[in-house]
Amino acid sequence: MAQVVVRRLLATIPVLLLVTAGVFALLHLTPGDPIDVMMAESVDATVKATLRAELGLDRPIAVQYVTWMGRVLRGDLGRSIRNGEPVIENVGRRIRPSLQLALMAMTISLVIAFPVGIVSAVRRNQPVDRAGTTFALFGICMPNFLLALLLIFFFGVTLRWLPISGYTDPLEDPVAGVRSLVLPAVTLGLALAAVITRTLRSSLLEALAEDYVRTARAKGLSEGRVVRGHVLRNALIPVVTVLGLQLGTLIGGAVITEYVFALPGVGRLVVDAVFARDYPLVQGVVLLIAVGFILSNLLVDILYGLIDPRIRLH
Amino acid sequence: MGSSILGSVSTRLGAAILLIALALAFGAPALAPHDPLKQNLGNALAKPGARHWLGTDNVGRDVLSRVVWGTRVSLVAGFVSVTLALLAGSVLGLVAGYCGGTIDGLLMRAMDAVLSFPPLVLALALGAVLGAGLTGVLIALGVVYTPTFARLMRGQVLSITARDYVDAARALGAPGWRIACKHVLPNATAPIVVQASLSVAFAILAEASLSFLGLGIQPPAASWGSMINAGRGYLQHAPWIVFGPGAALFVTVVGLNFVGDAVREALDPRIREQGRSA
Numbered sequence: 001m002a003q004v005v006v007r008r009l010l011a012t013i014p015v016l017l018l019v020t021a022g023v024f025a026l027l028h029l030t031p032g033d034p035i036d037v038m039m040a041e042s043v044d045a046t047v048k049a050t051l052r053a054e055l056g057l058d059r060p061i062a063v064q065y066v067t068w069m070g071r072v073l074r075g076d077l078g079r080s081i082r083n084g085e086p087v088i089e090n091v092g093r094r095i096r097p098s099l100q101l102a103l104m105a106m107t108i109s110l111v112i113a114f115p116v117g118i119v120s121a122v123r124r125n126q127p128v129d130r131a132g133t134t135f136a137l138f139g140i141c142m143p144n145f146l147l148a149l150l151l152i153f154f155f156g157v158t159l160r161w162l163p164i165s166g167y168t169d170p171l172e173d174p175v176a177g178v179r180s181l182v183l184p185a186v187t188l189g190l191a192l193a194a195v196i197t198r199t200l201r202s203s204l205l206e207a208l209a210e211d212y213v214r215t216a217r218a219k220g221l222s223e224g225r226v227v228r229g230h231v232l233r234n235a236l237i238p239v240v241t242v243l244g245l246q247l248g249t250l251i252g253g254a255v256i257t258e259y260v261f262a263l264p265g266v267g268r269l270v271v272d273a274v275f276a277r278d279y280p281l282v283q284g285v286v287l288l289i290a291v292g293f294i295l296s297n298l299l300v301d302i303l304y305g306l307i308d309p310r311i312r313l314h
Numbered sequence: 315m316g317s318s319i320l321g322s323v324s325t326r327l328g329a330a331i332l333l334i335a336l337a338l339a340f341g342a343p344a345l346a347p348h349d350p351l352k353q354n355l356g357n358a359l360a361k362p363g364a365r366h367w368l369g370t371d372n373v374g375r376d377v378l379s380r381v382v383w384g385t386r387v388s389l390v391a392g393f394v395s396v397t398l399a400l401l402a403g404s405v406l407g408l409v410a411g412y413c414g415g416t417i418d419g420l421l422m423r424a425m426d427a428v429l430s431f432p433p434l435v436l437a438l439a440l441g442a443v444l445g446a447g448l449t450g451v452l453i454a455l456g457v458v459y460t461p462t463f464a465r466l467m468r469g470q471v472l473s474i475t476a477r478d479y480v481d482a483a484r485a486l487g488a489p490g491w492r493i494a495c496k497h498v499l500p501n502a503t504a505p506i507v508v509q510a511s512l513s514v515a516f517a518i519l520a521e522a523s524l525s526f527l528g529l530g531i532q533p534p535a536a537s538w539g540s541m542i543n544a545g546r547g548y549l550q551h552a553p554w555i556v557f558g559p560g561a562a563l564f565v566t567v568v569g570l571n572f573v574g575d576a577v578r579e580a581l582d583p584r585i586r587e588q589g590r591s592a
Binding site: 018141251253274279 | 424438553
């Protein structure tokens with residue numbers, strides 16, 4: 001197992017290097033002079049020259065990359081042009097709402113997906129299964145921002161049950177905090193629930209057709225014990241795979257959700273940085289998100305081994 | 315049996331939705347009842363009715379006409395970005411799979427690097443540097459979807475080049491490019507077409523998301539995502555500004571998903587086999 005982890009870690013290094021090169025290149029893909037794009041025409045030439053020197057744009061590109069990488073490895077991702085603060089501090093301030101949103105959305109998705117997926121598979125082709133698969137189709141085809149607006153319209157504007165925007169930290173005020181996160185988390189969680197439901201249903205159907213299930217039933221085990229004791233654990237592998245693959249969608253969804261609900265998270269920070277043309281901030285946040293995404297996928301790979309001993313042995 | 319009938323119903327429904335969307339996209343100038351850009355402040359936020367079936371927006375523009383014109387943007391974004399990704403990915407996958415060695419390693423690690431970014435975040439970052447507008451979105455989405463096609467094509471090439479008929483062609487002295495074009499490509503097409511048909515719906519969703527965030531086609535031109543974003547400030551008093559383009563987007567994505575599933579069912583032998591045994 002340790003060997004698998006080390007091998008997987010080593011394989012990540014070249015990808016990480018290419019990711020940093022890609023993020024570095026972002027600034028240089030800008031048509032024209034990036035300084036002119038970032039700053040208004042009226043800004044003084046000396047200010048522009050200072051920023052150019054600070055970003056190292058007056059030096060050869062290879063030197064720029066090596067210098068930038070050196071700084072990144074020391075944890076210095078540069079400073080935001082907008083507020084002059086280090087990128088790390090900008091992200092640090094925004095990480096808590098994003099993590100709370102992701103955690104709540106993940107919980108909602110699992111709470112919905114498991115019962116719906118299991119009942120759909122066990123009652124295949126019956127009305128309850130059709131309802132489950134229709135729900136999955138709805139969740140997959142519904143854009144995040146549209147679902148968010150529908151939820152705002154019904155639960156915020158019409159029924160006035162929940163706040164439609166803003167954020168309260170649940171660690172400071174649990175009730176107001178959870179209320180401020182319910183609609184964003186449902187928006188994000190429903191799409192994820194749809195994908196997990198679909199995957200769980202099909203992997204359960206596959207597992208239910210296995211010989212060991214027939215044997216378990218022949219021994220007189222109840223359907224509930226067959227599913228809990230034999231089928232579910234074997235059907236979990238594809239679900240973990242999908243959870244790993246969906247992390248990217250979850251992060252993308254969080255960008256939109258935070259934007260719609262005005263949550264001060266990392267996703268909102270990316271959008272704000274893009275529109276402010278704050279390229280050092282865009283570079284820094286995108287790099288951090290990509291590294292987080294790679295490490296999460298690494299964690300998912302390691303999780304396989306823990307769930308399935310066959311993978312561990314190979 | 316029940317599921318096969320349901321399958322054919324959903325396929326027909328998907329095909330009908332796609333045909334209607336294509337007709338609206340091509341025939342927008344003739345089919346849109348009003349000028350999608352013409353403002354009429356005296357008739358702003360008018361409710362849906364006989365004159366304006368989907369109502370008017372905050373500056374009095376006909377929502378239905380803008381939805382019809384928005385179809386064009388969405389379909390262009392979906393089909394063109396996937397075509398770009400398909401072409402780039404197929405070439406890269408073909409080269410990687412056929413050449414092997416260092417070239418294969420380099421190209422595939424580059425594809426892994428692209429896949430290391432959450433798709434929407436990468437599209438946002440690329441959109442930021444390429445500038446707002448349809449061209450930037452098309453290129454950004456093309457880049458985002460390229461690795462999927464490259465990996466798929468590479469896998470196909472590796473499996474096809476191990477077959478006897480490719481060995482035979484080599485033994486007869488056929489040059490590499492000829493083997494790639496005449497033997498490998500035609501046999502690798504089916505899974506690529508399946509992937510492309512499934513990707514179009516997601517590309518349309520991605521374009522709408524980018525337009526919603528303000529990076530897609532710029533106002534006053536109509537796109538579903540930007541219309542929904544513009545309408546969210548009027549959700550309480552004029553929800554039709556959001557619901558019209560929202561319904562169009564949702565229905566189109568459902569239809570394309572049905573068509574994608576049907577294409578997969580028709581071209582993927584494993585699924586076809588499952589369908590028969592079910």
